[in-house]
Amino acid sequence: MDKEELFVKRIRELANLAYQRDITTFTDFLNLNERNILNSQNFHKLGVTAEGFGGYENAERQMVAFHPDALAFTWDYPIDCIRLEPKAVKFSEDLTHRDYLGAILNLGVDRSVVGDILTEDHTASFFCLRQMTDFFLENLCRVRHTTVVASKIEDPGDLPRPELKPVSGTCASVRLDSLIALAFGTSRSSIVHCIEEGLVFVNGKLITSNGYEPKEGDIISVRKKGRFIYDGVSRQTKKGRLGVRILLYI
Numbered sequence: 001m002d003k004e005e006l007f008v009k010r011i012r013e014l015a016n017l018a019y020q021r022d023i024t025t026f027t028d029f030l031n032l033n034e035r036n037i038l039n040s041q042n043f044h045k046l047g048v049t050a051e052g053f054g055g056y057e058n059a060e061r062q063m064v065a066f067h068p069d070a071l072a073f074t075w076d077y078p079i080d081c082i083r084l085e086p087k088a089v090k091f092s093e094d095l096t097h098r099d100y101l102g103a104i105l106n107l108g109v110d111r112s113v114v115g116d117i118l119t120e121d122h123t124a125s126f127f128c129l130r131q132m133t134d135f136f137l138e139n140l141c142r143v144r145h146t147t148v149v150a151s152k153i154e155d156p157g158d159l160p161r162p163e164l165k166p167v168s169g170t171c172a173s174v175r176l177d178s179l180i181a182l183a184f185g186t187s188r189s190s191i192v193h194c195i196e197e198g199l200v201f202v203n204g205k206l207i208t209s210n211g212y213e214p215k216e217g218d219i220i221s222v223r224k225k226g227r228f229i230y231d232g233v234s235r236q237t238k239k240g241r242l243g244v245r246i247l248l249y250i
Contacts, residue, residue: 004037011038018066019047024075028112028129029054029061032221035204038064054115055079055127056161058219060227061115078130079115080152081159082137085123087147092122095143100124103143118160125153125160164247171242174233176200176212179220183228183246199223
């Protein structure tokens, strides 16, 4: 049994457990590949609904909840958010997403217990399984050479939100390869291999066709590059090209 088959078996066991016990069950944080596999399954046949959430709207890494269609009580995702701040700002390094992720994984935890990491100036916030919160608060005290203080965000109003950078330009048509090239400032030809190699997802679904035409509001993720929202067409030039708007996650 390969890795994908094991994953499908595990999520179907969670779905069955939710139906049989009339409870809500949860996965760990799923990456884009796993979300794509999960979206290909028909859980309604099992009498359950699958819903994803990652701590904020449109998170890339998401926990999926399975609950019976007839479930009568409310429930919350067991997700917490932890903020990391330098103990002394003037001595802190310029830390990147990669630095924070490395510090977290160096504690010996699996990537699946941590959701998205959002960075801003000298701070970072990351979402994690609630069962791991105390562990991170007690053990995450250094990122590279910078001493950090970890604290749990208690007030929902203080939860981080990703920053979006507006990008605009023109395309001959609203094709997936054209939009990705515009978003990341590269050529269409350099994007082809990303799509063909299964690195591009639209709303969590794997897309392998260069000519796929996203809809306004779709979230396009390119592994190892980033993600953006296709915000629609704003105009048409005299030469027939389309002016498009993009909101790039930074």
